[in-house]
Amino acid sequence: MEFRIACIPGDGIGPEVTEQAVRVLKRIGEIYGHTFHFETLLAGGCAIDATGKSLPEETVTAAKAADAVLLGAVGGPKWDGMSGDTRPEAALLGLRKALGLFANLRPALLFEQLKGACPLKEELVSGGLDILVVRELTGGIYFGERGTKQTDMGLAAYDIEQYAEEEVRRIAVTAFEMAMKRNKIVTSVDKANVLESSRLWRRVVTEVSASYPEVTLNHMYVDNAAMQLVRNPKQFDVIVTANLFGDILSDEASMITGSIGMLPSASLAVGNFGMYEPVHGSAPDIAGKNLANPMASILSAAMMLRYSLGLSKEADAIENAIRAVLAEGWRMPDLLTEGTKEMGTKEAGDRILSKL
Ligand code: IPM
Ligand code: MN
Numbered sequence: 001m002e003f004r005i006a007c008i009p010g011d012g013i014g015p016e017v018t019e020q021a022v023r024v025l026k027r028i029g030e031i032y033g034h035t036f037h038f039e040t041l042l043a044g045g046c047a048i049d050a051t052g053k054s055l056p057e058e059t060v061t062a063a064k065a066a067d068a069v070l071l072g073a074v075g076g077p078k079w080d081g082m083s084g085d086t087r088p089e090a091a092l093l094g095l096r097k098a099l100g101l102f103a104n105l106r107p108a109l110l111f112e113q114l115k116g117a118c119p120l121k122e123e124l125v126s127g128g129l130d131i132l133v134v135r136e137l138t139g140g141i142y143f144g145e146r147g148t149k150q151t152d153m154g155l156a157a158y159d160i161e162q163y164a165e166e167e168v169r170r171i172a173v174t175a176f177e178m179a180m181k182r183n184k185i186v187t188s189v190d191k192a193n194v195l196e197s198s199r200l201w202r203r204v205v206t207e208v209s210a211s212y213p214e215v216t217l218n219h220m221y222v223d224n225a226a227m228q229l230v231r232n233p234k235q236f237d238v239i240v241t242a243n244l245f246g247d248i249l250s251d252e253a254s255m256i257t258g259s260i261g262m263l264p265s266a267s268l269a270v271g272n273f274g275m276y277e278p279v280h281g282s283a284p285d286i287a288g289k290n291l292a293n294p295m296a297s298i299l300s301a302a303m304m305l306r307y308s309l310g311l312s313k314e315a316d317a318i319e320n321a322i323r324a325v326l327a328e329g330w331r332m333p334d335l336l337t338e339g340t341k342e343m344g345t346k347e348a349g350d351r352i353l354s355k356l
Pocket of ligand 1: 089092247
């Protein structure tokens, strides 16, 4: 089969990890008889430098025309002084909105071979950890009205959290559908004891749950959820939550696997279209040093094969290749422990290719 992939390497370590993911995809194409056409596009700080805009129009147009988007990371200290809507991060938000990527899937999976990297006590994670955070990605406070106004306490700034029923319904459906393929538990996280938007969220999620009688639905306040993730993470299967809560909880969930450098993500639109990117950021401090872990990017490519291109056998092959490299004791510097062997970004790509 033939596919068009829009590649947005971005800033910092984005280009070097994406390069390894592209190598892996090309090899998958050779082995399984697919052709991937890659088109490299600008977004983020590099786009600001080249065009003056963090998200050039051509990038959006070309991304829309592709079958899927593979993104590295955006942002860096060079552009930190810039204002809200001109920053590199605005490109990410712009892409999410323009491409209709309302469902963000962030799996927090503790690889058997990396158990030692988990900062929690062993008994809390024995038997492994496999949580899927389903984060609403195109609504809520990230996209609500914002502004400033004068008050008697001085200048005030505000950002509005708003959710419409249909926005909640579609993300809830995504979460329940995912749960049906997993352990059939959905935990909906909100702040319904305080926020009106959370009360609407809770009502709609409960309504959706009626269509999924096999799935157990729990509601949990976000403060409690943050605590439960470190107290008893094994109670979770699928967590569904609003944009801001999901931003925070997905970082927490990723850290309890001990390996943020290993975690991929998918941002899905209606239909099969999606954008795939590592959960980690642009890590400017280690950029260009062959130190960045490319596994999150490579695993993001695997998610792309599975969710957008319908190639699950090929996705399995990538995930198994990564497990095989880990099983031989090879680690990136972020996960190096006693008794393991260090490799660099390119070498990790080489080793994964050799296991496909
Ligand atoms: C993420 C990031 C982004 C977000 C930033 C870079 C805008 O933290 O993807 O989690 O807050 O969504
Ligand atoms: Mn985040």
